Amino acid sequence: RDLEQSESELKKVDERLSGALQHLSAHINNSPMAVIEFDPQFRVIRWSKEAEKIFGWTLEEVKGRSVFEMRWVYEEDEDLVRRVSAGLLNGDKSCSVNVNRNYRKDGSVIHCEWYNSGIYNPDGELISILSQALDITERKKNELSLLESEERFRKIFEETHLGIVITSPSFVFEKANPAFCRMMGYSEEEILSMTFADITHPDHLEKDIENVKKVGRGETPFYQTVKRYISKSGKVLWGNLVVSGIYDEYGALRYFLSIVTDITGRKQMEEHLRENEAMMRYIIKHDPNAIAVYDRNLRYIAVSDRYLLDYNIRESDITGRHHYDVFPEMPKRWKDVHTRCLAGAIERNDDDYFERPDGSITYNRWECRPWYKSDGEIGGIITYTEVTTERKNAELALRKSEQQFRLLFENMAEGVALHELIHDDAGNAKNYRILKVNRAYEMQTGISSERACGSLAGELYGTDTPPYLEEFTGVAHSGVPLLFETYFEPLGKHLIISVIPNERGQFATVFMDITERKSMEEELLKADKLESVGLLAGGIAHDFNNILTSILGNISMAKIQVKSGRKVFDLLSAAETATMMAQGLTRQLLTFSKGGVPVKETASISNLIKESSVFVLRGSKSECEFSIAEDLWPVDADLGQISQVISNIVINANQSMPEGGLILITAENMTPENMNGIPVKPERYIRITVKDQGVGIPEKYFSKIFDPYFTTKQAGSGLGLATAYSIINKHNGHISVNSSPGAGTAFNIYLPASGKEIPEKEEAVLLTGRGRILMMDDDVLLKEMAEEMLDMLGYDSAFAKDGAEAVKMYKKAMKSKKPYDAVILDLTIPGGMGGKEAIKILLEMDPEVKAIVFSGYSEGEIMSNYLEYGFKSMMPKPFDSYALGKVLSEVLKGGKPLKEN
Numbered sequence: 074r075d076l077e078q079s080e081s082e083l084k085k086v087d088e089r090l091s092g093a094l095q096h097l098s099a100h101i102n103n104s105p106m107a108v109i110e111f112d113p114q115f116r117v118i119r120w121s122k123e124a125e126k127i128f129g130w131t132l133e134e135v136k137g138r139s140v141f142e143m144r145w146v147y148e149e150d151e152d153l154v155r156r157v158s159a160g161l162l163n164g165d166k167s168c169s170v171n172v173n174r175n176y177r178k179d180g181s182v183i184h185c186e187w188y189n190s191g192i193y194n195p196d197g198e199l200i201s202i203l204s205q206a207l208d209i210t211e212r213k214k215n216e217l218s219l220l221e222s223e224e225r226f227r228k229i230f231e232e233t234h235l236g237i238v239i240t241s242p243s244f245v246f247e248k249a250n251p252a253f254c255r256m257m258g259y260s261e262e263e264i265l266s267m268t269f270a271d272i273t274h275p276d277h278l279e280k281d282i283e284n285v286k287k288v289g290r291g292e293t294p295f296y297q298t299v300k301r302y303i304s305k306s307g308k309v310l311w312g313n314l315v316v317s318g319i320y321d322e323y324g325a326l327r328y329f330l331s332i333v334t335d336i337t338g339r340k341q342m343e344e345h346l347r348e349n350e351a352m353m354r355y356i357i358k359h360d361p362n363a364i365a366v367y368d369r370n371l372r373y374i375a376v377s378d379r380y381l382l383d384y385n386i387r388e389s390d391i392t393g394r395h396h397y398d399v400f401p402e403m404p405k406r407w408k409d410v411h412t413r414c415l416a417g418a419i420e421r422n423d424d425d426y427f428e429r430p431d432g433s434i435t436y437n438r439w440e441c442r443p444w445y446k447s448d449g450e451i452g453g454i455i456t457y458t459e460v461t462t463e464r465k466n467a468e469l470a471l472r473k474s475e476q477q478f479r480l481l482f483e484n485m486a487e488g489v490a491l492h493e494l495i496h497d498d499a500g501n502a503k504n505y506r507i508l509k510v511n512r513a514y515e516m517q518t519g520i521s522s523e524r525a526c527g528s529l530a531g532e533l534y535g536t537d538t539p540p541y542l543e544e545f546t547g548v549a550h551s552g553v554p555l556l557f558e559t560y561f562e563p564l565g566k567h568l569i570i571s572v573i574p575n576e577r578g579q580f581a582t583v584f585m586d587i588t589e590r591k592s593m594e595e596e597l598l599k600a601d602k603l604e605s606v607g608l609l610a611g612g613i614a615h616d617f618n619n620i621l622t623s624i625l626g627n628i629s630m631a632k633i634q635v636k637s638g639r640k641v642f643d644l645l646s647a648a649e650t651a652t653m654m655a656q657g658l659t660r661q662l663l664t665f666s667k668g669g670v671p672v673k674e675t676a677s678i679s680n681l682i683k684e685s686s687v688f689v690l691r692g693s694k695s696e697c698e699f700s701i702a703e704d705l706w707p708v709d710a711d712l713g714q715i716s717q718v719i720s721n722i723v724i725n726a727n728q729s730m731p732e733g734g735l736i737l738i739t740a741e742n743m744t745p746e747n748m749n750g751i752p753v754k755p756e757r758y759i760r761i762t763v764k765d766q767g768v769g770i771p772e773k774y775f776s777k778i779f780d781p782y783f784t785t786k787q788a789g790s791g792l793g794l795a796t797a798y799s800i801i802n803k804h805n806g807h808i809s810v811n812s813s814p815g816a817g818t819a820f821n822i823y824l825p826a827s828g829k830e831i832p833e834k835e836e837a838v839l840l841t842g843r844g845r846i847l848m849m850d851d852d853v854l855l856k857e858m859a860e861e862m863l864d865m866l867g868y869d870s871a872f873a874k875d876g877a878e879a880v881k882m883y884k885k886a887m888k889s890k891k892p893y894d895a896v897i898l899d900l901t902i903p904g905g906m907g908g909k910e911a912i913k914i915l916l917e918m919d920p921e922v923k924a925i926v927f928s929g930y931s932e933g934e935i936m937s938n939y940l941e942y943g944f945k946s947m948m949p950k951p952f953d954s955y956a957l958g959k960v961l962s963e964v965l966k967g968g969k970p971l972k973e974n
Contacts, residue, residue, distance in 0.1 A: 223772025694733025
């Protein structure tokens with residue numbers, strides 16, 4: 074039973090001990106202080122949450138480690154920690170340390186107050202050390218800052234030259250510094266037995282007391298004034314007084330703080346200076362020279378009346394202002410002068426300039442020197458100036474005139490030479506010498522100035538007699554200028570020569586090279602002739618196209634009446650093919666006369682390249698060899714114009730080989746990365762190369778081969794390559810040439826590849842319809858053919874000879890309630906209103922008019938962009954029944970196939 078009772082008691086003790094340990098653990102973790110338990114060797118056993126927060130380590134990082142191993146204790150405090158450990162081991166129950174420095178985990182230093190106590194077993198042996206740490210880092214900093222602040226204030230109070238005195242709210246002196254005592258001539262003991270009123274001049278006392286009381290009541294933060302004091306000796310002193318209040322933590326006034334600066338000497342000096350300044354200003358103001366006096370900060374002190382007059386400014390505009398504010402565009406050289414003068418230098422300049430505020434330039438002769446105060450220090454600078462503007466302007470004008478003449482002489486586009494006559498003993502002019510020439514003379518004559526200057530004219534130009542000696546002599550002797558046009562044979566140039574004499578008997582010749590202009594005039598005359606031929610060609614082509622339209626239309630109607638396979642059908646087809654070939658000839662005539670905007674379609678040009686090349690070489694000694702990519706990309710192009718380009722270049726290649734030869738023609742695809750150096754957009758292109766084995770093109774002609782009317786052939790017009798260049802340019806492509814004499818020539822044509830699919834060729838179907846059609850054309854044969862064709866297609870037709878009649882008939886039909894379903898307008902009516910003018914009027918009458926434009930000028934702007942002009946569709950001449958039926962069906966949105974025989 075005794076044993077059971079003992080075990081029961083031990084269990085109760087164990088439960089109480091466990092509860093105590095839990096309570097201790099909660100206390101450690103919730104304590105506002107860092108709580109740490111060490112073993113006797115200062116190894117960490119417990120580590121509270123606050124300890125983690127203050128020192129930065131977690132319990133896992135520090136458990137079992139000693140404070141010395143962790144480098145946690147400041148080096149100088151390690152002995153203190155060991156003494157704490159030794160004391161607790163010797164039986165001291167607790168030990169506190171007011172200030173201890175520790176390292177945080179991040180290396181920063183903090184200050185702590187430590188409280189240490191020992192935990193002992195029943196035998197009195199030390200089991201562990203329980204330490205509590207309070208972070209007092211901020212408090213420590215504040216204490217040090219306060220001590221430093223108090224020390225600085227005490228030092229300032231004792232050592233400053235300013236008089237400082239502390240006064241009670243009743244104006245009794247409580248404390249005065251040595252400077253204030255010296256200023257007033259009293260000892261500190263004497264001052265502390267006095268009041269504010271004892272040292273204040275009676276004239277200021279009432280006002281001072283009133284204003285100081287306002288400071289005490291908080292109505293104003295401080296009071297500042299300049300006043301007189303009475304010293305112990307009775308001497309009157311001038312002082313600058315600043316009074317402020319000192320308050321307790323509750324806002325109640327404790328003291329007045331007064332700071333006094335002795336300005337007695339300054340006041341006396343100011344009075345003396347005022348007298349001297351008045352005299353100095355009078356002297357300066359009336360000095361006949363332009364004088365300006367500045368302080369060290371370059372602010373105006375005084376100026377003379379002459380200075381104001383010379384610089385065109387008023388005294389009120391500069392008084393007290395900085396020199397650079399009055400003249401903001403001050404040159405740096407003047408600023409440097411001012412800097413050197415303020416350092417003691419004396420500066421002079423006999424030829425300087427300055428820009429006035431109004432923008433005008435003033436030239437001066439000036440001197441700048443420092444002026445000194447009574448103590449020997451530099452007080453500022455003084456400047457003396459003399460305006461030399463008129464004289465300088467005259468010099469500058471003369472120099473500028475000479476420079477302008479020289480500049481004009483050297484840079485004139487016309488060649489200029491200065492000459493002097495050479496006389497014989499009898500006084501007759503026998504020659505003239507060249508004295509000076511400009512750059513244009515050298516460029517236009519090819520004679521350098523070194524060779525020309527000093528040479529006699531006859532020798533220089535290689536002639537028996539000096540050119541134009543008689544004319545030049547007449548000008549030099551009479552003084553009358555001369556202007557004439559001539560062909561100057563020594564240079565092989567056409568010139569306009571102006572001869573200008575001078576007062577020294579010399580004369581200048583100014584000549585303009587008009588050789589190129591003469592050549593251009595001849596070319597323009599040639600162009601005028603070609604334009605006339607072009608107009609004639611255009612007229613012929615237009616009329617011929619109308620004839621072809623009648624022929625082709627009648628053939629197409631005849632073929633419809635004849636069954637396929639019969640001999641007559643084949644004959645009509647042959648005639649139709651010949652008519653289409655004739656249309657190609659008219660297309661070339663029209664392009665020659667009008668240029669032309671491309672009417673583009675998406676197509677492969679592989680066959681076109683071959684057909685165009687072979688066609689133009691028929692009957693010649695040359696032949697073509699083709700290398701065309703099978704997968705050559707399609708292009709968006711006017712196939713007639715591209716055919717003309719190929720034809721012109723192949724003709725050119727053939728003509729370069731009089732005895733015949735091989736022309737290699739290639740066509741290939743070009744991706745953007747292979748287009749380096751080609752001046753086109755980085756897109757896909759096809760390249761067509763036409764290479765001959767001819768004589769080649771000399772390099773000097775490279776820049777001209779695409780120029781209109783340029784040709785080296787006696788029988789050529791110079792339009793073939795120019796037309797090719799124009800067409801390729803209008804297709805957003807590029808054409809270039811590579812050639813060298815004797816090695817042949819290669820033309821490279823680049824055309825943008827199309828991103829569209831080549832449309833499938835529709836089988837020709839003759840489409841009929843119903844409706845009233847008004848056609849306008851001036852050709853009688855075409856009218857008769859069109860009437861038959863429209864009747865065959867099922868339409869009722871009416872015809873007008875020009876636009877005016879078409880408008881009249883359309884208007885009448887609208888009023889009769891039997892309007893026309895469609896209008897077909899010829900674009901060009903010689904001597905009458907054409908389709909372009911007629912459509913404008915018809916659209917005003919009927920915005921929904923269904924108009925079709927047709928013309929032999931298929932390359933025209935209107936044919937390419939007919940929608941922009943109000944037309945619904947277009948139809949080139951010549952046309953057949955199929956083309957007319959299709960376009961009417963599309964515009965009228967109907968139609969059905971006609972069963973052919």
